[in-house]
Amino acid sequence: MTTPTTAEACRSSSASTAVQIDGFRGPLIGPDHADYDIARAVWNAAIDRRPRLIARCIAAADVAAAVRFARDHDLEIAVRGGGHNVAGTAVCDDGIVIDLSAMRAVRVDPAQRSAWVQGGALWGDVDRETQAHGLATTGGIVSHTGVAGLTLGGGVGWLMRKHGLTVDNLLAADVVTADGERLRASADEHPDLFWALQGGGGNFGVVSAFEFRLHRVGPTVLAGPLLWDASDAAEVLRFYRDFVRDAPDELGTVVRFGTAPPLAAIPEHLHWRPVLMVGLCYSGPIERGEQLLGPLRACRTPLLDLVGPAPYAGFQSALDSTVVHGWNYYWKSTHLPALRDDLVDTLVEHAFSGSSPRSYAAMFHLKGAVSRVAEGATAFGNRQASHAITLDAVWRPGEDFGDRDTAWARRFFAALGRYREGVYVNFLGGDEDPGRVREAYGDAVYERLVDVKTRYDPDNVFHHNQNIRPRVLADRS
Structure with a gap:
């Protein structure tokens, strides 16, 4: 079976029916597709989940379209960047995987010492482009780690003691929110969301692109x-x-x-x-x-x-x-x-x-x-x-x-x-006590993250992650 060029999705895990996803241009992969097992695999082979649909995005508009489709059809959402997370949260059972792995472009502005990086890029992609100019930013210790996951959690790496964590070098992010809206978050635009993205994980939206500050490093x-x-x-x-x-x-x-x-x-x-x-x-x-x-x-x-x-x-x-x-x-x-x-x-x-x-x-x-x-x-x-x-x-x-x-x-x-x-x-792994998420932030930061979550994702649409529950849901638990 060839990769669909029109928007086709699977309504169940055993049979597929063509449906339209308005505005989606990338390929969609269901359980009967020849590439399904490859597409659902992540770095950690201990994770074995079977999504209903894998929506492989090629642009931010695809991400927004996939989020809206999932909300309209009451589907669980998992978000895949590099797929390197040990907990395996990039894939879910019987839901939709919003897959950014085809979005790996990196654009460097050497004069401004900055880089624009798509959400499916790996750190090897970033290092290759930035080092061509003698520049870099903190980016882990393994080149096949995904940019998105590492950044949103904080970003430790060889350069952090000199240049800070990856999030300390984040200048802006293009985000698709839980209602499918596209925002730019920075210190000047949606600053509360930008703050939360600097270590709060994938709780607040899908980041389709990042902008990073670069430093003279090496080569x-x-x-x-x-x-x-x-x-x-x-x-x-x-x-x-x-x-x-x-x-x-x-x-x-x-x-x-x-x-x-x-x-x-x-x-x-x-x-x-x-x-x-x-x-x-x-x-x-x-x-x-x-x-x-x-x-x-x-x-x-x-x-x-x-x-x-x-x-x-x-x-x-x-x-x-x-x-x-x-x-x-x-x-x-x-x-x-x-x-x-x-x-x-x-x-x-x-x-x-x-x-x-x-x-x-x-x-x-x-x-x-x-x-x-x-x-x-x-x-x-x-x-x-x-x-x-x-x-x-x-x-x-x-x-x-x-x-x-x-x-x-x-x-x-x-x-x-x-x-x-x-x-x-x-x-953090996939079987952690929920209290460990609070432990990662401390009480004051965690409570502030809950407030941002409540504002941008009150229904906890993005919960396949180390989850921070919105205020109303958290109060009920």
């Missing part, structure tokens, strides 16, 4: 991982704690606990060996970075030192093959304080006890520019936390690690309970 940075044997983890973490405490904002670090992945750059004899890996990205002058990193590179004699000058865009994709589309993922996460000794001991005790060789924990160093933005200035919460950690159970389809490593992630999370300082909303 060459000093970057790469250092690997130590897991037996050295506690001592290295204590050194790392003191090292990053006074590190300049130009240095971004991510600590990974797990096995050495079988990457071409890693010698084969180290593949699958339990290691502590510290990923580094220094965006300042290379010579200064070499001096700065010297003490860390000398700590406990690493098994492998791959730190060196590298293209920023290339480094952004270096971990892509370790978080593959089509594997199964289960996450637990929390923010953490500075790494005092008892916390280090807890991390090391649990981090290497997963069963799957692909399971890992990743800890992001925050502070810097992240913590210098006042709480409540954006919807991103818990800005004073030192670290964000995600405990990632990973197994391939057909492997029997799922139950064991899901239990490992839960035990590890429970062990971190007394250290918890909020959570990054993009790291």
Whole structure:
């Protein structure tokens, strides 16, 4: 069956009937379409949902038309940007998926140091276009992450300590609201909505395009991982704690606990060996970075030192093959304080006890520019936390690690309970206690988000997300 060129939708999960969606020009994919299983798949293969219709938009007008159609036909709505969210909220059962994956255009204005980015773009798309001008903005650590999801949740990445979170660099957003209206949100237009989009997730509308502030970055940075044997983890973490405490904002670090992945750059004899890996990205002058990193590179004699000058865009994709589309993922996460000794001991005790060789924990160093933005200035919460950690159970389809490593992630999370300082909303999974959404923001920011939700989506049309319920519905629950 060929892709429809007219607006065709499916009324049930087993049979399709041609209907018109006024103003929709993109292809529509139903259960009897040859591409249906591909189109409904998301990054996390543990998510297996069957929408009634996938509306693949090619422009903002399609997004508005799809929202109106869904409202008129009382259909559940899920919104897909890059489809990378671990909770799988980009797809729903028996509803409509508003799919922006064909909308990946990026337009850079080097004179204004800004970029206009469509809502289906991936960070690799953005980095490729911006780095052609020696520019970038904070954009995660994996190039196949979607721009929309990462941005709307806040946006942590290698550059955040120097240039702020992704939302700190958001200048404006083109939004389709729950009634199908198209708005532009910025500091001057619908400022309440713009504030909510800066970390409040997909609760307030479908963002068809973003405008970002860009910064001079690279194109060459000093970057790469250092690997130590897991037996050295506690001592290295204590050194790392003191090292990053006074590190300049130009240095971004991510600590990974797990096995050495079988990457071409890693010698084969180290593949699958339990290691502590510290990923580094220094965006300042290379010579200064070499001096700065010297003490860390000398700590406990690493098994492998791959730190060196590298293209920023290339480094952004270096971990892509370790978080593959089509594997199964289960996450637990929390923010953490500075790494005092008892916390280090807890991390090391649990981090290497997963069963799957692909399971890992990743800890992001925050502070810097992240913590210098006042709480409540954006919807991103818990800005004073030192670290964000995600405990990632990973197994391939057909492997029997799922139950064991899901239990490992839960035990590890429970062990971190007394250290918890909020959570990054993009790291929340699909089976979280609803109270964790409030935990991601803090009470004051959460209540303000409820007010914005009540104004722009009083019926909670957009609830396939880490949901913030509007005031009337929240009061009834």
